Amino acid sequence: MTVWSAEQVLALAPDATGAAAGRRLGTPAPWSGTGHSAADGALWGLCRGSGSKPYQTVVDLGGPAYKCSCPSRKFPCKHALGLLLLWSDAQVGPAEAPDWVHAWLATRAAKAVPAAPRPPDADAARDRADRRADRVAGGIDELDRWLADQVRTGLAAVPGGGYRHFESVAARMVDAQAPGLAGTLRRLPGVAAGPEGWQSDLLEELALLRLTVTAHRHLDRLPPDLAASVRREVGYPVAKDDVLAGPAVADRWQVLGRRDSDQERISTRRVWLRGQHSGRPALVLSFGVNGDALDGSLIPGTTLDADLHFYPGAAPLRAIVGVRRGEPAPLDPLAGGDLADAARAFAAAVAADPWTWSWPVVLAGVLPVPGEPRWQVRDDGGRRLPLRPSGADLWRLLAVSGGRPVTLAGELTARGLRPLSVVDTGAGAERLVAL
């Protein structure tokens, strides 16, 4: 059983507070009856809390999945994190799993068998879809008129209007069941408030909205993949089960990076993967409402042998993890290209799906160059790309590079590269450092 590093364990934490609390419990003192079993792929222990009865904590390393008798609604709770840290620190010995552990593992196995699918009510579903299509079409016509009005009267007045300028049309799109369009519109006040050149950025956004409008009117004449991209832009729901029913892409998926963001009450986790054999990029999203735990099963710096199911689209990227085979393993050496390869991959994605904003790439042999106005990466051929940190710590990137070329994973956009992680080779073995 591969033991995870503390870093990998802490990557599972739902938030910083949870990580800190987990660390405090990552010491032997509060624990008793700990053990791990390679046969069951599980780890367990009793943690003394404030009450008289210790909490029973068990971790299924394959998921990973957690069960704890504590009342915490965080997931994994601090006890599970503490137990994992203890194990990561080689302070949990092998043992025979006690009955309460076996009992939970058994219920988990039973749940994993999917319930028999319910026969769909075909007529009702078709009615719902028709009603939705009508409402969307009505909303789209209104959006089209609004878009033309913007350009007819000129964008100069837009920044003065602030978010109100976009809010009523965005709200109208919500009513018209086009949440994708509403989301795009709600991003625009930020674009209009941008630095010099905002009018060019805003025009790009409005033009792509117009493209969605036009494309939606010809939806039935588009190739199915491109039609799916249009539906995604509009915000038609895609059932998870439908995605899982689609083709499976089997590979050893290398987990290259992770970012969490919070918007109002919803937190979003993005995890970037790359197929070791196919070189294919993938993005797995998970959402949490009101502080629910986000999916912590994809840990940067590990490789997962699994089936991925891609959401339909002309340049499919977003995916769901289906069948997993075995536990996460350490990362094998990362293969990457130069900046020309990355630019080609991005161009191909934009050509297929013009709404593509960014595309994950792995760059090999690129040199991070600090400087003004923006840091860059430079490849062997002297090609340069500006770095757009967006939360990444460029100093860590520079420190890992030591002024020498590195292998770097990031998101390529038309404006530059957003670094996600870098490979550190200084300690002999390769180690992925999240930025």
Next chain:
Amino acid sequence: MTGWAELSAAALLGTERRTPDLAALAPALADVVARLDDGDAATRLLDAAALATAYRRAGVRPGGPELPDPTEVGAEPGRAVRPTAGDHLARILDDGRHGKELLVEWATAAAAGGWRPPPDLLPALLDAAARDGELAAAVLPALGARGRWLAAFRPDWAALLAARGVETDDPDAWEHGEQAARRGHLARLRRTDPAAAARLLAASWPRENGEDREWFAELISTAPVPADEDLLETALDDRRKSVRHFAAVALAQLPTSAYAGRMAQRARAAIRLERRMLRSALQVTPPADCDAAMVRDGISPKPPRGTGPQAYWLRRILGATPLEVWAPIGTPAQLLDLRVDGDWRDVLLAGWRDAALRRRDPAWAAALAGHGLAPDLLVPLVRALEPADRPRTLVVALGGREPLPASTVTALLSTCPAPWPAPLAAAALGRLPRPNGDAPDWSVRQLLTLLSLRLDPAQAATVAALADRLHPDSPWRPPLRQVLDTLTFRHRMLEELR
């Protein structure tokens, strides 16, 4: 105007006022746009812009100004830490409570063992050092070649290293360098060749501005050498008060200086040994006034509020008098055993303490600790000693029979870095209040925390035995278990850096 700029300008003004010249678009685009059938100018513009957006994005080529490549990190001696040690460091950097103490211990052990920290943690290490001077002293030696290389890229980090003289020296810095470079140069030279540094500074002293003179005088006062004396004697007449102050502080640390001779003369005039049959005594005759020579030597005529002028002058004289002056009377302990006529004993203790602090004299410190020097005077004295000299004085201070509050014990013990030698550990554990039915109060918890961070991890068994003897429900158990946890963590941490 390019095609896109044309579109963007028309959109900004509005198609009501301006019609974009679509012929300016790239030929491949212009062909497609020409076939768009929409009659409305606004939608035509948006459609053309949609095409152009995809065209532009897909066509973005790597490019940018030719920034110079960064320097490359040089040879990196030592070995990279194992992942577990890296995890420990990451954990310490995250931990707000004991982070600082543990970071000092980690960095010290890593530097001693020739271990290199994981490169991605170097920015956090530099930030920590920049926040806290005490940390900087321990962290900077552990940065390794890569950490020093990295620091050069950021002014705040570079300044940190320059202030500690860690970065490589520029031989021209003294003649041509900026203020920080000159200061760094002199600070480094004082460490390697203080006499040469004294000559260098003496030559330029008349031309230095007041701010620099103050900085240099303060620098000298941290570790003066005899070669500094002439300059310091001049500085006693400086225009700037702070320069005069640091000059006096520095001269008082040079027992062979003329300054020390003047102070010794004043001290001998004030204190006389009177031999008596049963027990000899010290007779004290404090100076009657503060004459001009005393003022020049840094003694202020006006005492601080609440102190009598004569007591104040006497204490200042004793503090600046070489301790060797008292050797003819006896050892420090014998001197302190003598009876003191009048109410002067506390003044003598304070004055000798000041002198012992300036000279970092361990024998005097231990003697003063054993003769009832007040803790608030003792703590700074111990702190001034070389770390290796501190345990001896602390064992004396803690070994006495009079009760000490836990907060005082903590204040004393906090002066001694980890790990404590066995006698100090025993003295410290001996001062731990006996556990009773009540939970340990706040001050005792502070003491326990200190024990957990400073005891040699090998002492864990002693603490475990202490905890095991307690009733299972004792409120002392959880805090003692925490002490054990921290000791265990430190043990593992140090094992990884061995």
